[in-house]
Amino acid sequence: GHPEWSESGREDLTMTARFWPHKLEGQGHFAALLQKKGPSAGPSSLNDVDGRGSFSAKDMELWQAWCDESFFRHWREVLPANGFIQKLGEKLYYSPVEQGALAGLRVLRNGILLGELKKDRFEPGQAFAMTLKKGDCQREAELSEEEAARYLKGETLRGDYEDGWTLVMFGGYPLGWAKAVKGQLKNKYLKGWMLS
Secondary structure (H helix, E strand, O other), X not given: OOHHHOOOOOHHHHHXXXXXXXXXXXXXXXXXXXXXXXXXXXXXXXXXXXXXXOOOHHHHHHHHHHHHHHEOOOHHHHOOOOOEEXXXXXXXXXXXXXXXXXXXXXXXXXXXXXXXXXXXXXXXXHHHHHHOOOXXXXXXXXXXXXHHHXXXXXXXXEOOOOOEEEEEEEOOEEEEEEEXXXXXEEEOOOHXXXXX
């Protein structure tokens, strides 16, 4: 940063950086680290599951019931450490940012989209599936190459599957979710991601 290039001449501009397009690949950028002084402006529209927000007891029951049915361990041991579950509308996010820290900012996605709360259930989201690893879920389906291609096209698969939410995998890596019902894996892969 160059204080002499500004009208104010502030010395703290030395803590900024300019990335010139003729010296680096890209269109050029400016970077500065901002630090907020003083207390938070108050709660944001995100509500924390851990009792610090207005996340309802019913919402917590739906989330916890899904986790108990789907994971071998407590959800805190499955998700990355030091995060907070927050609710925005009917969607649950897992965020490294505590509630209120982003007050006054328009936030598009505050962390990992875990899924959505419906009337009487929680439905997991694609981003959530992508954060998991082999052995996290009670029901996992390791697909063959042909089955994986069919899954990515949005097809329902048949096989010997235990009923319930299933993490669909290929080569030990998650592809997404399916709901196993009577030996069928009902595809829950994101429609916009499906192959044609």
